Amino acid sequence: MIVNADSAQIYRDLPILSAAPRPDELRRVDHRLYGVMDGQQACSAADWAAMARREIADVHSSGRLPILVGGTGLYLRTLLHGIAPVPAIDPDVRQKVRERSVEENRQELLKRDRDAAMRLNERDAARIARALEVALSTGRTLADWQQKREGGIAGEIDLRPFITLPPRDWLYPRCDKRFAAMIDDGAADEVRNLLKRQLSSRLPIMRGIGVREIAAWLNGEMSREEAIAAGQQATRRYAKRQYTWFAHQPPVEWPRFHEPLDKDSIPRALALLWGTP
DSSP: OEEEOOTTTTBSSOTTTTTOOOHHHHHHSOEESSSOBOTTSOOOHHHHHHHHHHHHHHHHHTTOOOEEEOOOHHHHHHHHHOBOOOOOOOHHHHHHHHHSOHHHHHHHHHHHOHHHHHHSOTTOHHHHHHHHHHHHHHSSOHHHHTTSOBOOOGGGSOOOOOEEOOOHHHHHHHHHHHHHHHHHHTHHHHHHHHHHTTOOTTSGGGGSTTHHHHHHHHTTSSOHHHHHHHHHHHHHHHHHHHHHHHHHSSOTTSOEEOSOOSTTTHHHHHHHHHTOO
16 A cells, blocks of 8 residues: 655646656555645645544554655654644734745744744745744744654554665656656646646645746746756756755664665665565
């Protein structure tokens, strides 16, 4: 049983651009939490963790093994170790924060939570907005709330973690090839349909890798070739951030596999996963 742990594949709007499992793959084995949300909704790590806990419990109750697959580290960390019990944000505060520019929010955050403002990337609109709305709505910093976490399942399960960190000179060309293939397979039609809905640019679905680049092509701001090159670059940059996170953030005892993943290396990968020689 495969349970999705990818923040893009949870939406039904971009199955091609998010590299969600294909129909033939879905028929071969039961998949959970793929394409279960509409793009007009914002799925938080807490939302996903709550859904994942239910799916894992259901799979266990049937005597089967749930296999979580995906590269959204925040999702996995929230599921395993819980989330800070931050109260619901005042809707008026949230609306005010979300309507302002990232720089306006950052300047306000410098006054309310300077440590967070200095730590966060100055272009990270989502995390800056989150830190600011927590400070404004609760009177406490997000770091203060995060000292206590609730709802994690790490102590209740027998976890077999496995991290793939293939060579970057093998990974990046595959990223480039896959993005170009997505364009040929219909990713542009997905983005075109998404743009017709005129959703807020702040929604996670609108910040998906490749959405901005393909939208620029569809709007006549880039050529097809320029959009592909820009989308490939955005994909490589994201892969680099993912690679760095999984190389350093999870516990050191989690096994890390550094070879290219192919039919020859899979037996060695499985041996590392199960701790066999």
